[in-house]
Every structure is written in C-alpha cells, then in structure tokens.
Amino acid sequence: MEAIAVWVRPGGDWAIIHRCRTCGELLSNRIAGDDNELALVALAVRAISQPPFPLERLSLAAGPADETWPAGLLDSRSEAADR
Numbered sequence: 001m002e003a004i005a006v007w008v009r010p011g012g013d014w015a016i017i018h019r020c021r022t023c024g025e026l027l028s029n030r031i032a033g034d035d036n037e038l039a040l041v042a043l044a045v046r047a048i049s050q051p052p053f054p055l056e057r058l059s060l061a062a063g064p065a066d067e068t069w070p071a072g073l074l075d076s077r078s079e080a081a082d083r
Contacts, residue, residue: 001018001019001020001021001027002018002019002020002021003016003017003018003039003043004017004018004019004026004043005017005043005046005047006031006040006043006044007028009030013030013031014030014031014040015028015029015030015031016028016029016030016031016035016040016043
C-alpha cells in the first residue's frame with residue numbers, strides 16, 4: 001500500500017488514502033499518533049503544489065470578499081466572452 005493523499009472526514013479527523021500497488025484499490029485509514037506530521041502535510045499540499053491543470057487558468061480577480069467567490073477558474077467560453 002502506498003499513501004497517496006489525505007482528506008478530512010466530516011468530524012474533522014484526518015485520514016490517509018492508500019492505494020494498493022498490485023490492484024489499485026483505494027483504502028482510507030485515520031491518522032495515528034505516531035504518523036509523521038511532515039509526511040502528512042506533504043501529502044496534503046501535493047494537490048496544491050502539483051495541480052492537474054496549468055496555474056495560468058486561475059483568475060486573480062476573485063477573492064473571498066468578492067460576491068462571485070469562489071469564482072476564478074476560467075474556461076474557454078468565459079475567456080472568449082471577455083475578449
């Protein structure tokens with residue numbers, strides 16, 4: 001099993017998602033007291049540091065105070081409308 005991600009359960013507890021290296025099955029286990037905190041944080045920020053899309057597609061115009069929040073992802077239709 002390989003740790004591939006972390007997620008937060010509805011009660012706020014963190015859990016680690018593991019993938020079987022043989023069959024690809026995904027399993028979730030809650031974190032333990034002896035888990036490496038640095039490794040957990042590294043798993044948590046992986047999605048932000050290596051997004052599945054180019055960062056240039058994000059708009060800097062929207063922010064939490066903006067009424068359109070969480071806007072900011074541009075698709076080809078909205079980019080074309082802005083031109």
